[in-house]
Amino acid sequence: MGQSFSEDLDMIPPKNTIVLIPVFNEEANIAPLLKEVGEHLPGVPVCVINDCSTDGTAQKLKTVGCAWLNLPCNIGVGGAMQAGFRYALEQGFDYAIRLDGDGQHPPAECSALIERMAQGDVDLVTGSRFLGNGGYTSTRVRQAGIAGLAAFLSWACRQKITDPTSGFQMVNRLAMIYFAYRYPSDYPEPEALALLSRQGYRFAEVPAKFRERQAGKSSIRRWGTVIYLFKVCVALFVDRCRAVDPRFDRRHMEEVV
Amino acid sequence: MTIPQMVSAAAGVILLGGSLYSFFQHKTRRFKALFWGAIGAAMVYAGFRPTFIEILGPDSTELRIRLIVALLSFIVLTVTLEAIRISRMQERYGFLWLATGLLLLAGVLFPDLARGVEALTGIGYGVAVLMVIFAFILLMLFHFSVALSLTQHKLAQVARELALAEERLRRVERRSPESAER
Numbered sequence: 001m002g003q004s005f006s007e008d009l010d011m012i013p014p015k016n017t018i019v020l021i022p023v024f025n026e027e028a029n030i031a032p033l034l035k036e037v038g039e040h041l042p043g044v045p046v047c048v049i050n051d052c053s054t055d056g057t058a059q060k061l062k063t064v065g066c067a068w069l070n071l072p073c074n075i076g077v078g079g080a081m082q083a084g085f086r087y088a089l090e091q092g093f094d095y096a097i098r099l100d101g102d103g104q105h106p107p108a109e110c111s112a113l114i115e116r117m118a119q120g121d122v123d124l125v126t127g128s129r130f131l132g133n134g135g136y137t138s139t140r141v142r143q144a145g146i147a148g149l150a151a152f153l154s155w156a157c158r159q160k161i162t163d164p165t166s167g168f169q170m171v172n173r174l175a176m177i178y179f180a181y182r183y184p185s186d187y188p189e190p191e192a193l194a195l196l197s198r199q200g201y202r203f204a205e206v207p208a209k210f211r212e213r214q215a216g217k218s219s220i221r222r223w224g225t226v227i228y229l230f231k232v233c234v235a236l237f238v239d240r241c242r243a244v245d246p247r248f249d250r251r252h253m254e255e256v257v
Numbered sequence: 258m259t260i261p262q263m264v265s266a267a268a269g270v271i272l273l274g275g276s277l278y279s280f281f282q283h284k285t286r287r288f289k290a291l292f293w294g295a296i297g298a299a300m301v302y303a304g305f306r307p308t309f310i311e312i313l314g315p316d317s318t319e320l321r322i323r324l325i326v327a328l329l330s331f332i333v334l335t336v337t338l339e340a341i342r343i344s345r346m347q348e349r350y351g352f353l354w355l356a357t358g359l360l361l362l363a364g365v366l367f368p369d370l371a372r373g374v375e376a377l378t379g380i381g382y383g384v385a386v387l388m389v390i391f392a393f394i395l396l397m398l399f400h401f402s403v404a405l406s407l408t409q410h411k412l413a414q415v416a417r418e419l420a421l422a423e424e425r426l427r428r429v430e431r432r433s434p435e436s437a438e439r
Contacts, residue, residue: 049420067424068424069420069421069423069424070420070423070424071416071417071419071420072416072419072420073412073416075413075417076417077410078415079413079416079417082413082417083416083417083420083421086421087418087421087424090421185413
């Protein structure tokens with residue numbers, strides 16, 4: 001733990017890094033994405049978590065030659081990520097990078113996350129669309145929602161957060177241990193940040209360029225945005241009311257791990 | 258003959274016919290068949306002679322409400338017990354239902370109890386019964402939400418464990434191909 005990588009290796013991820021890719025019905029995207037990961041993060045093991053896709057994703061995974069987890073029923077991206085974190089811990093990895101299965105998070109951008117993580121002062125790094133000139137466009141409703149959420153979350157965490165819904169993240173072992181124990185279920189990213197901050201973990205954002213999803217359909221529908229916002233705000237509020245879990249308090253964890 | 262009478266008579270005929278049929282068809286559940294047959298016969302009789310209700314006491318709104326609530330509590334109790342018996346429902350989930358049924362039954366058997374509530378709260382009898390039902394249904398819905406969330410949580414945990422175990426099995430099988438062939 002707490003190791004830092006040397007300056008000249010800053011583009012190459014540390015040996016003990018794994019890429020976790022939660023997928024749901026990404027038959028068409030998964031193979032190109034894995035190929036891209038192989039190009040930009042050579043030698044880094046990948047684990048795809050198939051959240052009980054109803055298309056041919058499971059069949060496809062048998063041919064791509066990386067590790068994969070097949071969830072027997074659909075439990076949402078949060079639950080799937082939790083399975084991924086469990087896997088990474090069991091396999092003894094110290095860092096995990098999450099990429100979304102729709103290809104939104106370009107593997108080429110991972111180096112920014114890795115560099116930031118290498119500074120060793122944070123437990124989680126998020127790639128933000130809105131830092132720098134990300135050039136990301138979305139529907140107006142969604143953008144307004146994200147802005148409101150960012151303001152609320154920044155206040156809750158007492159830290160500036162520009163992209164609360166970004167799932168483009170890299171976590172270290174400490175954060176992984178906590179997430180393996182507890183990770184929000186449906187749309188987990190904002191709540192996960194709030195939980196981390198509450199437990200005393202530190203995180204940072206780096207600018208990252210996202211892409212449009214490569215193929216297939218997004219799983220969030222138009223009304224989903226409003227429901228999403230409501231659900232997340234309730235969750236954030238409730239989490240604020242909960243006591244800090246002493247077993248997973250960061251200072252305590254540092255002593256134990 | 259008014260429409261409610263006709264409905265009662267028709268339902269009674271169906272009930273009576275059904276229970277007679279099952280009385281002779283399935284020889285095991287004769288008591289149950291006789292019971293429902295009696296209710297059917299009573300309904301048919303009540304259809305032709307609406308004053309039949311007066312054998313229970315002077316006809317009044319209260320008596321009618323009590324009859325309906327008695328039926329309701331009877332249904333709640335039997336359905337719950339039956340569901341528990343064929344183990345479609347766990348006892349702890351049936352508990353609130355049984356309590357509801359018994360409370361309704363108590364309200365029917367001891368109208369003074371309900372009058373006490375009425376005196377205490379100033380709410381009329383019929384409405385009071387509705388309020389009790391409503392409150393209990395809300396309670397039960399809350400209970401189910403909690404149970405459902407817990408189950409969801411456990412399900413996700415089991416799913417994760419299964420996925421991890423399956424992955425481990427794949428790795429082991431890859432290492433020793435002969436075991437995979439079996």
